[in-house]
Amino acid sequence: MNKLSRRAAVERMALGGVGLLLNNEAAAQNPPTTPKAFAGQHQPKPLPFDSTKLKGISEKLIRSHWENNYSGAVRALNAVEQRLAAMLNDKDLPPYIYGDVKREELVRTGSVVLHEQYFANLGGDGKAGGDVLAAIKQSWGSYEQWEAEFKKTGNALGGGSGWVIFAHNWHTGELHNYWSWDHMHNAPFSRPLLALDMYEHAYQIDWESGGFAGLS
Amino acid sequence: MNKLSRRAAVERMALGGVGLLLNNEAAAQNPPTTPKAFAGQHQPKPLPFDSTKLKGISEKLIRSHWENNYSGAVRALNAVEQRLAAMLNDKDLPPYIYGDVKREELVRTGSVVLHEQYFANLGGDGKAGGDVLAAIKQSWGSYEQWEAEFKKTGNALGGGSGWVIFAHNWHTGELHNYWSWDHMHNAPFSRPLLALDMYEHAYQIDWESGGFAGLS
Amino acid sequence: MNKLSRRAAVERMALGGVGLLLNNEAAAQNPPTTPKAFAGQHQPKPLPFDSTKLKGISEKLIRSHWENNYSGAVRALNAVEQRLAAMLNDKDLPPYIYGDVKREELVRTGSVVLHEQYFANLGGDGKAGGDVLAAIKQSWGSYEQWEAEFKKTGNALGGGSGWVIFAHNWHTGELHNYWSWDHMHNAPFSRPLLALDMYEHAYQIDWESGGFAGLS
Amino acid sequence: MNKLSRRAAVERMALGGVGLLLNNEAAAQNPPTTPKAFAGQHQPKPLPFDSTKLKGISEKLIRSHWENNYSGAVRALNAVEQRLAAMLNDKDLPPYIYGDVKREELVRTGSVVLHEQYFANLGGDGKAGGDVLAAIKQSWGSYEQWEAEFKKTGNALGGGSGWVIFAHNWHTGELHNYWSWDHMHNAPFSRPLLALDMYEHAYQIDWESGGFAGLS
Numbered sequence: 001m002n003k004l005s006r007r008a009a010v011e012r013m014a015l016g017g018v019g020l021l022l023n024n025e026a027a028a029q030n031p032p033t034t035p036k037a038f039a040g041q042h043q044p045k046p047l048p049f050d051s052t053k054l055k056g057i058s059e060k061l062i063r064s065h066w067e068n069n070y071s072g073a074v075r076a077l078n079a080v081e082q083r084l085a086a087m088l089n090d091k092d093l094p095p096y097i098y099g100d101v102k103r104e105e106l107v108r109t110g111s112v113v114l115h116e117q118y119f120a121n122l123g124g125d126g127k128a129g130g131d132v133l134a135a136i137k138q139s140w141g142s143y144e145q146w147e148a149e150f151k152k153t154g155n156a157l158g159g160g161s162g163w164v165i166f167a168h169n170w171h172t173g174e175l176h177n178y179w180s181w182d183h184m185h186n187a188p189f190s191r192p193l194l195a196l197d198m199y200e201h202a203y204q205i206d207w208e209s210g211g212f213a214g215l216s
Numbered sequence: 217m218n219k220l221s222r223r224a225a226v227e228r229m230a231l232g233g234v235g236l237l238l239n240n241e242a243a244a245q246n247p248p249t250t251p252k253a254f255a256g257q258h259q260p261k262p263l264p265f266d267s268t269k270l271k272g273i274s275e276k277l278i279r280s281h282w283e284n285n286y287s288g289a290v291r292a293l294n295a296v297e298q299r300l301a302a303m304l305n306d307k308d309l310p311p312y313i314y315g316d317v318k319r320e321e322l323v324r325t326g327s328v329v330l331h332e333q334y335f336a337n338l339g340g341d342g343k344a345g346g347d348v349l350a351a352i353k354q355s356w357g358s359y360e361q362w363e364a365e366f367k368k369t370g371n372a373l374g375g376g377s378g379w380v381i382f383a384h385n386w387h388t389g390e391l392h393n394y395w396s397w398d399h400m401h402n403a404p405f406s407r408p409l410l411a412l413d414m415y416e417h418a419y420q421i422d423w424e425s426g427g428f429a430g431l432s
Numbered sequence: 433m434n435k436l437s438r439r440a441a442v443e444r445m446a447l448g449g450v451g452l453l454l455n456n457e458a459a460a461q462n463p464p465t466t467p468k469a470f471a472g473q474h475q476p477k478p479l480p481f482d483s484t485k486l487k488g489i490s491e492k493l494i495r496s497h498w499e500n501n502y503s504g505a506v507r508a509l510n511a512v513e514q515r516l517a518a519m520l521n522d523k524d525l526p527p528y529i530y531g532d533v534k535r536e537e538l539v540r541t542g543s544v545v546l547h548e549q550y551f552a553n554l555g556g557d558g559k560a561g562g563d564v565l566a567a568i569k570q571s572w573g574s575y576e577q578w579e580a581e582f583k584k585t586g587n588a589l590g591g592g593s594g595w596v597i598f599a600h601n602w603h604t605g606e607l608h609n610y611w612s613w614d615h616m617h618n619a620p621f622s623r624p625l626l627a628l629d630m631y632e633h634a635y636q637i638d639w640e641s642g643g644f645a646g647l648s
Numbered sequence: 649m650n651k652l653s654r655r656a657a658v659e660r661m662a663l664g665g666v667g668l669l670l671n672n673e674a675a676a677q678n679p680p681t682t683p684k685a686f687a688g689q690h691q692p693k694p695l696p697f698d699s700t701k702l703k704g705i706s707e708k709l710i711r712s713h714w715e716n717n718y719s720g721a722v723r724a725l726n727a728v729e730q731r732l733a734a735m736l737n738d739k740d741l742p743p744y745i746y747g748d749v750k751r752e753e754l755v756r757t758g759s760v761v762l763h764e765q766y767f768a769n770l771g772g773d774g775k776a777g778g779d780v781l782a783a784i785k786q787s788w789g790s791y792e793q794w795e796a797e798f799k800k801t802g803n804a805l806g807g808g809s810g811w812v813i814f815a816h817n818w819h820t821g822e823l824h825n826y827w828s829w830d831h832m833h834n835a836p837f838s839r840p841l842l843a844l845d846m847y848e849h850a851y852q853i854d855w856e857s858g859g860f861a862g863l864s
Contacts (some may be wrong), residue, residue: 001378005754012423016377032390034327036354036355036357036394037349037355037356037358037362037365037390037392042388042579048301069591072591076742078571079742079745080745083745088361088364088365089350093371094727095368095371095372095374095430096371096372096724096752097727097728097749097752098368098369098372098754099368099369099371099372099373099395099750100749100751101745101748102369102372102394102743103392103394103397103748103751104744104748105392106394106395106396106401107396109385109388109392109394109404110403110404111386111404111429112388113387113388113403113404113405114404117387117404123275126729139252140252140253140298143254145304146253148304149253150306151312152304152315153314153315153318155311155312155313155315156311156312156314156315156316156318157256158311158316158498159501159504159633160614160631161592161593161614161631161829162364162594165404169325170407171329171332171333172258172325172328172329174253175253176253177253177318177322177323177326178321178322178325179315179318179322180320180322181319181366181400181614182395182592182593182613183415184400184401184402185322185400185401185402186383186400186401186402186403186404187325187326187329187330188325188326188330188333188402188406189309189329189406189407190404190405191386191405191409192404192405199592199593199631199632200631200633200636201591201636204632204633204636204637214311269443284807285632285807288807291527292528295526295529297528299529310508310760311514311535312508312536313511313512313533316532316533316535316536317529317532319532320528320532320537375716375717375720375849376809376830376847377808377809377830377847397830398809398829415808415809415848416847416848416849416852417807417848417852420848420849420852458669459652461690467785468786468788468789469787469794469797469822469824469825473786474820476710491805495724496769497657511699516826520793520797520800523665527800527801527803527804527806527862528776528803528804529803530800530801530829531801531803531804531805532804534801534804534825534826534827535827535829537824537826537827538826538827538828538833538835541820541824541826541835541836541857542836545817545819545835545836546836548818548819549834549836551673555756568686571685572684572685573684576737578685580736581685581736584736584746585741585746585747585748587743587744587745587751588743588744588746588747588750589747590743590749597836601757601761602839603765604757604760604763606685606689607685608685608753608757609685609750610750610752610753611751611752611754611756612754613751616829616833616834617754617832617833617834618763618832618834618835618836619757619758619761619834619839620752620758620762620813620834620838620840621761621837621838621839622805622836622837623818623837624836629754630805635835644744
């Protein structure tokens with residue numbers, strides 16, 4: 001493919017594909033609010049629960065988690081977006097340097113979204129919705145089998161980094177417990193329903209042993 | 217956190233968080249079809265265009281791409297799911313070995329979904345939808361600025377692996393061109409609108425020079 | 433390249449290249465002791481210092497680190513090697529499943545070697561060798577400049593995973609502070625001289641704040 | 649650990665550990681030539697063989713591989729080093745942005761070293777050294793078993809990215825075929841003896857099918 005035809009292909013893809021996709025009903029349900037791509041105006045969301053009353057996780061740990069890890073990711077994402085805006089206009093910048101900072105955008109975006117999901121899960125009211133339970137049973141055979149897989153995937157990541165993400169894949173319609181090595185590891189177009197933070201900051205301060213003893 | 221309280225926390229998260237999320241309207245628009253999690257019954261989708269008539273990409277390349285890379289990923293995903301089902305019941309299996317194969321599930325899921333998106337984009341009808349164009353202008357200032365960033369991100373990945381994924385992040389409502397190092401690199405809950413395959417199988421056969429000369 | 437010629441190329445590379453390299457002087461200084469590739473007989477090395485007397489790191493943290501993270505990696509490496517031996521003889525196993533467990537071999541090998549280097553550094557006698565200091569000055573201009581880069585690289589990894597590895601690259605002859613995202617990230621043929629563990633298990637238990645406050 | 653004690657720990661590690669390690673005999677065999685860490689003066693090495701006479705790989709492919717992928721990595725490494733030097737003195741730069749470019753340094757260093765090893769292997773004279781053959785037999789039982797594992801590891805990476813690296817781990821004394829997902833994936837302090845490039849630029853131009861048909 002010569003440069004000319006590649007340019008044509010990109011433009012055609014851009015125009016054709018995008019046009020089709022944003023016109024469908026699902027997108028209409030959730031219209032883009034279209035903030036600027038490089039605005040750097042993200043704000044941390046407050047914890048959706050009383051951090052002194054969380055069962056099984058100390059206030060100290062959850063506040064450190066929110067302030068240092070989650071809010072730190074929000075602040076970093078803002079700084080990254082503003083840097084990208086400046087770098088995009090630097091004609092001498094090699095594309096791979098731009099790509100390096102785009103990677104940071106992905107790291108921080110993943111961290112922000114997954115942490116917000118994690119905190120939302122912690123603040124749940126403890127009532128199981130019928131829809132999900134039914135879907136779990138259809139997918140894994142039983143709630144216990146789903147839970148066993150969720151925990152086994154979590155134990156696979158113990159002592160290091162990552163997430164277990166129980167997600168609804170909107171492309172395939174399936175439910176899966178996705179293994180995630182770091183904030184960037186996600187299945188495309190999959191809605192996290194339950195995100196378990198396996199980074200050590202999520203549990204280690206509270207542990208007598210100081211090590212990961214496993215989910216049980 | 218001792219084991220007992222951790223167990224409680226996981227169960228509470230599972231029940232509470234999931235219940236809330238699947239009951240909302242957006243999910244109702246797109247109900248899980250709930251195939252078995254480990255069924256291994258994925259089928260490759262045919263190319264949504266006449267492969268002899270694609271402008272800028274030879275039939276040979278696109279057919280090889282579909283058969284070897286995409287369909288190979290579908291076949292591998294099926295094999296992986298069936299293996300996971302068997303491994304889940306092996307009580308002697310260390311969790312990290314299970315996790316290794318869960319990583320393969322993520323690799324192949326990403327490859328399947330992103331390739332289907334890529335082929336769908338190639339088969340677009342070339343008409344730009346007004347919604348997307350308006351959203352691009354709001355997010356990047358102009359179509360040209362968006363295109364410049366999309367291409368710069370692609371050039372950052374040339375000669376190696378990965379994707380550029382123009383996506384609508386349903387969690388934040390934003391549009392971004394995401395840098396993706398491999399099939400596993402995605403922003404959470406983000407709908408790919410335009411996926412550009414930067415793996416070398418996507419273009420190299422057609423190139424005189426045999427190397428990546430950049431998007432222009 | 434057809435299959436036949438590719439086979440020939442691999443065999444030629446195997447015979448030619450290897451022959452040249454293992455016959456040189458440097459290799460003769462450090463002869464392979466040639467244990468079996470899949471023996472699974474690694475033993476954890478004891479801490480090379482009195483864990484009650486380490487300045488700045490509690491005994492509890494260092495013992496947890498040695499027992500849970502380091503020794504856990506040794507045990508896992510042994511289990512992985514034995515599994516690989518069995519899998520290699522399974523003719524029905526897809527190569528990518530074998531590759532998944534080979535990845536685990538690399539994860540655990542990196543963890544074992546880097547932890548042994550880290551503990552060796554902690555047990556150092558505090559006397560700076562003249563050779564290294566001279567080399568640092570030649571490479572960075574001053575000890576302070578080297579230290580500033582080492583710390584900046586560490587701070588880049590705070591709150592997540594990874595290592596900073598001050599290493600002597602034997603291929604290029606250079607000294608570098610390498611950024612390492614996880615146990616698998618290393619420069620080829622580079623001898624770690626100072627490995628700083630940035631995984632949260634390396635410091636978090638001891639911290640009042642429970643978060644990463646940076647190297648200073 | 650408070651900041652003060654952490655500073656002390658880092659300094660102690662730096663001085664103590666490094667002093668011990670660079671004074672040993674092996675290092676004396678291979679003295680650091682101590683170029684500046686950020687000099688950006690790397691030069692591509694010419695192919696160590698006549699590119700028109702390589703059996704099984706076309707001149708076009710090998711020249712493209714040398715010029716676009718290998719020499720491109722050398723040029724990028726130089727540019728990255730010069731940028732790091734400037735960034736290190738920018739007090740307002742967040743450490744994670746510095747880390748992003750340090751990652752690029754690792755990517756390019758890996759690519760340069762592994763490609764030089766790869767080309768050196770291709771230029772081998774085809775004579776198997778007795779030492780290596782004997783070591784392979786001790787480690788794998790037979791040459792055929794080693795070759796089967798090397799190829800299976802390569803097939804695991806087909807159609808994507810990465811390397812198979814037959815290496816001598818100088819820390820453990822062992823020989824292993826290491827699975828490598830990208831240029832950054834290496835076992836610490838391991839000398840590559842045979843590096844097989846599994847990136848698609850290494851073989852795809854020459855293939856009728858345009859896809860990866862496997863090593864056999």
